[in-house]
Amino acid sequence: MLLELKNVVAGYLRGVNVLRGVNLHVKRGELVCLIGPNGAGKSTVLRAISGLLKPSQGEIIFDGDNIAGLRPDLILRRGIAQVPQGHSSFPAMTVHENLLMGAYSVSDRAERRRSLEQVYEMFGMLAERREAKAGNLSGGQQKVLEIGRALMINPRLMLFDEPSLGLAPKMAQMVFQTIKQLQNEAGITVLMVEQNAKSGLAISDRAYVLELGRDRLEGPAQALLNDPKVAQLYLGGTTLDSDEQSDDVPAVAEVEA
Numbered sequence: 001m002l003l004e005l006k007n008v009v010a011g012y013l014r015g016v017n018v019l020r021g022v023n024l025h026v027k028r029g030e031l032v033c034l035i036g037p038n039g040a041g042k043s044t045v046l047r048a049i050s051g052l053l054k055p056s057q058g059e060i061i062f063d064g065d066n067i068a069g070l071r072p073d074l075i076l077r078r079g080i081a082q083v084p085q086g087h088s089s090f091p092a093m094t095v096h097e098n099l100l101m102g103a104y105s106v107s108d109r110a111e112r113r114r115s116l117e118q119v120y121e122m123f124g125m126l127a128e129r130r131e132a133k134a135g136n137l138s139g140g141q142q143k144v145l146e147i148g149r150a151l152m153i154n155p156r157l158m159l160f161d162e163p164s165l166g167l168a169p170k171m172a173q174m175v176f177q178t179i180k181q182l183q184n185e186a187g188i189t190v191l192m193v194e195q196n197a198k199s200g201l202a203i204s205d206r207a208y209v210l211e212l213g214r215d216r217l218e219g220p221a222q223a224l225l226n227d228p229k230v231a232q233l234y235l236g237g238t239t240l241d242s243d244e245q246s247d248d249v250p251a252v253a254e255v256e257a
């Protein structure tokens with residue numbers, strides 16, 4: 001187990017809990033998707049993990065240690081990188097400069113160079129456009145740059161908040177493929193929040209549905225894709241055609257309140 005949230009309670013205002021007891025886990029090497037309606041607390045879960053918000057109760061176990069409430073820079077140093085919602089690259093700086101910014105916390109020069117080479121090797125598009133200003137990249141390319149930047153700290157876990165938001169469908173697919181590539185080629189564990197539930201679930205191993213600050217459903221991503229309740233709420237009302245469903249998909253577990 002790489003990450004485990006146990007009964008995490010957190011909120012922004014005293015006495016108002018946004019997360020009301022969240023339990024979830026991500027195994028080493030897994031790609032896990034978190035879906036749920038607006039305001040359910042999905043982004044708040046990511047903020048609690050990366051240390052931007054201090055939980056009032058519960059534990060966040062990362063690689064055996066409870067990191068709940070640690071400073072964000074210390075959590076980053078442990079190997080948890082977050083790719084936030086929207087665009088976070090510096091538009092007036094080049095691709096290369098943006099990648100170097102990602103490694104500001106890495107003091108070892110040789111290590112920085114190795115990370116840079118690895119990122120360019122993995123993402124040829126960034127190597128080709130290394131001298132281009134980030135602001136001149138397409139939305140999808142900027143997202144890939146942000147992923148590259150997060151990779152510069154050599155993370156073990158990457159957190160994504162709605163990576164496809166605002167992207168044209170083709171660009172969104174490219175970004176999803178890039179995230180899958182992180183898992184398959186770099187062995188990185190991923191926890192991703194996604195509104196585009198269909199595409200998000202399609203690349204994921206497992207998923208959770210968060211509602212009103214609690215995890216309501218969990219299961220293999222394929223099972224959630226085929227679940228009528230999930231389909232109605234998050235996939236536009238229809239399940240996949242029956243010939244696309246597989247018989248050996250394990251059932252979705254209803255989480256007890």
Ligand SMILES: Nc1ncnc2c1ncn2[C@@H]1O[C@H](COP(=O)(O)OP(=O)(O)OP(=O)(O)O)[C@@H](O)[C@H]1O
Binds near residue numbers: 018042
């Ligand atoms: N900085 C903040 N201060 C106070 N309340 C906040 C803050 N950020 C979020 N909230 C509240 O916390 C709740 C959960 O917000 P959160 O952003 O985690 O939801 P979400 O599931 O990510 O929703 P969305 O799908 O819209 O991104 C909402 O009611 C929101 O209004």
Ligand SMILES: [Mg+2]
Binds near residue numbers: 043044
């Ligand atoms: Mg959000």
